[in-house]
Amino acid sequence: xxxxxxxxxxxxxxxxxxxxxxxxxxxxxxxxxxxxxxxxxxxxxxxxxxxxxxxxxxxxxxxxxxxxxxxxxxxxxxxxxxxxxxxxxxxxxxxxxxxxxxxxxxxxxxxxxxxxxxxxxxxxxxxxxxxxxxxxxxxxxxxxxxxxxxxxxxxxxxxxxxxxxxxxxxxxxxxxxxxxxxxxxxxxxxxxxxxxxxxxxxxxxxxxxxxxxxxxxxxxxxxxxxxxxxxxxxxxxxxxxx
Amino acid sequence: xxxxxxxxxxxxxxxxxxxxxxxxxxxxxxxxxxxxxxxxxxxxxxxxxxxxxxxxxxxxxxxxxxxxxxxxxxxxxxxxxxxxxxxxxxxxxxxxxxxxxxxxxxxxxxxxxxxxxxxxxxxxxxxxxxxxxxxxxxxxxxxxxxxxxxxxxxxxxxxxxxxxxxxxxxxxxxxxxxxxxxxxxxxxxxxxxxxxxxxxxxxxxxxxxxxxxxxxxxxxxxxxxxxxxxxxxxxxxxxxxxxxxxxxxxxxxxxxxxxxxxxxxxxxxxxxxxxxxxxxxxxxxxxxxxxxxxxxxxxxxxxxxxxxxxxxxxxxxxxxxxxxxxxxxxxxxxxxxxxxxxxxxxxxxxxxxxxxxxxxxxxxxxxxxxxxxxxxxxxxxxxxxxxxxxxxxxxxxxxxxxxxxxxxxxxxxxxxxxxxxxxxxxxxxxxxxxxxxxxxxxxxxxxxxxxxxxxxxxxxxxx
Numbered sequence: 001x002x003x004x005x006x007x008x009x010x011x012x013x014x015x016x017x018x019x020x021x022x023x024x025x026x027x028x029x030x031x032x033x034x035x036x037x038x039x040x041x042x043x044x045x046x047x048x049x050x051x052x053x054x055x056x057x058x059x060x061x062x063x064x065x066x067x068x069x070x071x072x073x074x075x076x077x078x079x080x081x082x083x084x085x086x087x088x089x090x091x092x093x094x095x096x097x098x099x100x101x102x103x104x105x106x107x108x109x110x111x112x113x114x115x116x117x118x119x120x121x122x123x124x125x126x127x128x129x130x131x132x133x134x135x136x137x138x139x140x141x142x143x144x145x146x147x148x149x150x151x152x153x154x155x156x157x158x159x160x161x162x163x164x165x166x167x168x169x170x171x172x173x174x175x176x177x178x179x180x181x182x183x184x185x186x187x188x189x190x191x192x193x194x195x196x197x198x199x200x201x202x203x204x205x206x207x208x209x210x211x212x213x214x215x216x217x218x219x220x221x222x223x224x225x226x227x228x229x230x231x232x233x234x235x236x237x238x239x240x241x242x
Numbered sequence: 243x244x245x246x247x248x249x250x251x252x253x254x255x256x257x258x259x260x261x262x263x264x265x266x267x268x269x270x271x272x273x274x275x276x277x278x279x280x281x282x283x284x285x286x287x288x289x290x291x292x293x294x295x296x297x298x299x300x301x302x303x304x305x306x307x308x309x310x311x312x313x314x315x316x317x318x319x320x321x322x323x324x325x326x327x328x329x330x331x332x333x334x335x336x337x338x339x340x341x342x343x344x345x346x347x348x349x350x351x352x353x354x355x356x357x358x359x360x361x362x363x364x365x366x367x368x369x370x371x372x373x374x375x376x377x378x379x380x381x382x383x384x385x386x387x388x389x390x391x392x393x394x395x396x397x398x399x400x401x402x403x404x405x406x407x408x409x410x411x412x413x414x415x416x417x418x419x420x421x422x423x424x425x426x427x428x429x430x431x432x433x434x435x436x437x438x439x440x441x442x443x444x445x446x447x448x449x450x451x452x453x454x455x456x457x458x459x460x461x462x463x464x465x466x467x468x469x470x471x472x473x474x475x476x477x478x479x480x481x482x483x484x485x486x487x488x489x490x491x492x493x494x495x496x497x498x499x500x501x502x503x504x505x506x507x508x509x510x511x512x513x514x515x516x517x518x519x520x521x522x523x524x525x526x527x528x529x530x531x532x533x534x535x536x537x538x539x540x541x542x543x544x545x546x547x548x549x550x551x552x553x554x555x556x557x558x559x560x561x562x563x564x565x566x567x568x569x570x571x572x573x574x575x576x577x578x579x580x581x582x583x584x585x586x587x588x589x590x591x592x593x594x595x596x597x598x599x600x601x602x603x604x605x606x607x608x609x610x611x612x613x614x615x616x617x618x619x620x621x622x623x624x625x626x627x628x629x630x631x632x633x634x635x636x637x638x639x640x641x642x643x644x645x646x647x648x649x650x651x652x653x654x655x656x657x658x659x660x661x662x663x664x665x666x667x668x669x670x671x672x673x674x675x676x677x678x679x680x681x682x683x684x685x686x687x688x689x690x691x692x693x694x695x696x697x698x699x700x701x702x703x704x705x
Contacts, residue, residue, distance in 0.1 A: 051660050055652065075659035084660075091657045094618070094648045095675030101658075104671065108662035140675070157661060 003066055003082065003164040003195065004028035005050070010061035012042075012049050019045040021220045022061065027165060027195040032187065032209055035199045036231070037217035038239045043199045044088060045220075047169045051085040052078050065165070080109055082164030086154040086171045093141035098153075099123065101141045102160060109161050126159045130182055147174040155179070159186055166190075167197045172205045184208035203231050254505060255345060256474040257338040257445055261364075263323040267448065268316050271295060274418050277321055281421075286398070287390055294407035294417030301411040308593075309535045309564050313509050318450045318481050320419050322364040328385065330371045339363050346472065347691075348441050355687045357436030358383045362422045362453055364446050376434060382427040383438050386454045389425035396427060400458055404487035404515050404543075412511040412537075416452045416485040423453035423484065428463035428494075437466040437499075437685055442482075444473035444508065450481040457487070459494035459522075466497040468688060472532065475505040479534070482508055488516035490524050492546070497525040499684060501692055504532035506563060514540040515570075521548035527683045529556040529692065530565045531699060539597060541570035544578035544609075551580040556680045558696070559592030559624070560703045568597035568629075573639075576607040582614070585677060589620035589703055599631045602639045610640035617647045618676055666701060673700055 005027050012020040020042045027033050035043055048056050050063060052075040063070045065081055073081075093101065103119050106112075114122075120137070127134060130152050142150055151174045158166060172180060187196055187209055198205065206228065214231055216224040218239060224230060263280075265273060274295050278288040303310055329335045332349050343349060343361055352359045358372035360383065367385035376383070382393065389397050407417035424440045444451050459465055473480060482504060490496045496516065504510055510533035516524040526540035542551035557565035565588075571580035586594035596615045617626040628645055650672055658668030673696055674681075681689045 051656070053656055074664075075656060076662050076664045079660055079662035087657060087660070091653045093654055093658070093672060093675075094616075095673075095678065096671050097675060100671065100675075101661075101663075104663050104667070105658075105661035108664075161661070 002029045005083070005165045005195065006062070006064045007046075007050070008062040008064070010046075010049065010063060011059045012045055012056050013059055014045075014056055019056070019220055020049070023220070023222055025197070025215065025222065027197050029164070029193065029195050030191055031212040032191065032196040032198065034206070034211045034214045034231075035197060035217060036201070036214065036234060041217045042220040043217055044169055046217075047085050047167050047199060050078075050083065050167055051075055076108070080111075082109075083167070084158060084161055084163030084165070085167045086158065086169050088169045088173075090142050090150045090154055092143045094143060096141045098139050098141050099137040102157070105157070106160055122160065123156075126156055129159070130156055131178060132156065148176060148179070151175050152179055155183055155186065162190065163194060165195045165197070167199070169199045170201065171198075172200055172202065180204060181208065203235065206231060253346070253472040253503060254475045257342055259324045259338055259445060261322050261324055261446070262326055263321070264446070265319050265321040267319050269318075269320060273320055277419060277421070280321075281387060283390060284394070290402065290407065291418045294414045297408040298411060298414035298418055301414060304411060307535070307537045307566055310509075310537070313479060313481065315481075317479065318448055319446070320450045320452075321421065322446045322449050323366055324363050324445070325366070325368045328367055328388070329369050332369065335369050339368050342443055342445065343369070343441065346441065346443070346470075348439075351439070351687055355436065355685060356439050357434055358438045360385060360424050360440040362440065362442045364444060364449055365421045365451065367422045372438075373436070379432050380429040381432060381434060382425065384425055386423040386425045386456060387421065389456070393425070393427070396458065397425070397456070400487065400489055401456060402487075404489065404517050405485050405513050409513060412483045413485050413513040416454060416483045416513070419450065419452045420454035420485065421452055423455040424457070424467070425455070426457040426465065426467065428459045428465045430460040431462040432460075433464040434466070437468050439468045439470070442469065442471040444480055444482065444504070447474075447476040448478045448480060450483065453484045455484065455486040457496060457498070458489045459491060459496045461491045462493040463491070464495045466499065466685075468499040468501070468685075470501045470503070472503045473505040473508055476507055478507065480508045482510045482512070482533075484512045486512070486514040488524060490516060490518045490522035492520040493522060494519075495523045497527065498540075499527040499688070500529060501688065501695070502528075502530045502532055502536070503695060506532065506534050508533045510536040510538065512536075512538040514538065516542045518542055518544050518546075518549035518551065520546035523550045523552070525552040525554075526569070527554050527680065528567070529680055530567055531558045531695060533565075534562065535564045535566070537566045539568045539570050539599075541572065542580065543572045543574060544580070545574050547575045547577045549575060549578045553580070553582045554680055554683060555584045555596070556677050557584075557586040557594045558699060559586070559588040559594045560699065561590040561592060564593040564595070566595040566597060568595075570599045571601070571611060573600075573602040573606045573609045573611070576605070577609060578606060579610045581612050583679065584615040585679065586616075586626060587618045587620070587673060587676065588624035588626055591623040593625045595626070596628045596630065598629070599633070600641075601633045602636045602641070603633075604635045606636050607638045609636065609638075611642070613643045615645040616676070618650060618673075619647065620650050670697055670700055
């Protein structure tokens, strides 16, 4: 089944500051969109607006999932529809066991119940694939994790939750080369069922992933959209283009 | 979600009781004499009370506990008698009082998982029963009033010896006015497998409840005691000033568990202390969820070599609540060890304070102590403070201390929501994870009940 997210002329502000101006973007199953742009250009704001962070106010425009308005939904309801937004800086949840957290999330999103031993198996396979030790299961969520481990843990959730639309906010930052490979393999493997919007600062990720479109964001607007040639331009001239 | 809806259903209800007797509000020497006469006590106890009352009158209100200045002792009644009879069968307990305990699930728990139960309703114990097989082993579990009459030797020997009537203002008040509470004696070498439970209920408005508990574990004995408490909510203040004394003789183990869920208009000012002799082990597992103000610092005095203490304190402070809780470990002999863990949660303007004291004087060689305080704050209106006093003058002492303050901010909630976990459920996971160490210490039935209690409180608090 094809799923799609449509962002239509979206304007967002936080307090009195306008962060996004009339941003439009369309992602559907099987597509990979790359969003690049200088720091503070509004990339994370877009991710947060899709997620439903109530600190960000949508002043204009729409976000629709398969044609239905998403803006009134709470973040967990959006997640349950199949939207996954990774965090650039995943937070620590002291006292919350990693495995219980993943299980609660898995059960909520799949509207199902699994036994702890079944779930341990599911997680175990993915842990191995990502290169996180089994002992992660015994720890609290993100507590004492290194920068790279936190990103791997986001990747683990991507693999576990198999979202319909995934917005990956700089998930590649801090990942080592091996993990980059796991990430691109995962994206390619999931593509038939998933649409991706990948926010990134570097082109390493594009070695193994073929983007449908590359978008450049500047000062809260998407100024250019195109193919890989955009990435080359940025490589040469920075974000002066557009 | 309806505010207090679930909690009201479960803990906050009132039975209209025709009280057989209720003292007019206010306190004087006459109140003490009346009380002692009604109880028909021996003279020594009357003297003990009057003496304590003099201590009480002379001592100023402790100024270091915030919020105590709002307590007006003249607005409190110091004795209310709901039933003249103490029963050993629930069928004999007056219906309305029995209804209370049915609603709280006590008789049911007794059948399943307890070795003995005592139920105190306002000022007196209305029910007390112990399993036959425990009686046969010589275990005594009764209300303290009965113990004065039935076991005068034991009571005279230990009563007021761990907590002296002049220890502090509220210990003095309790010593003057005590009524009810538990008396437990476990003979040499006897291990009580099923826990003994007491449930304290305040039903009347403006009441002072002064339960007095004395637990004696003879050499090599082992006992677990659980107390639960709750009260009807009124807009007027009530007072609960208890004194608990524990004596753990050579090689004995006493585990004392408290699940305190008083209504939010109760001042909960309690003195709890244990004497631990050679190789004895005393545990205070203390959870404070209810009350307007709690001031309670369970203590263990390790008097002989090899004595051990484990004090775990959990505090939960919502709007208008202040949990001033903590622990004291006094190492008065060599090779003694203590572990103190404090976990507190505050939200909606609630306040938690950890106050602790560890003393290892010179000569208490090779002793060790470990103190951990973790606080969790939900918002900017709430407050947490830590006062971990350490008086260590023995060089060989092994001392460790850690403290942490965690904040559950918007980012934590959002992170969980972004993974499909609804806000309330996410907060529950955080809180239950945080208090998990406490829950592990509870017998299974109580663990489930405590988790439920925390969930209900969080639902009410977060809405």
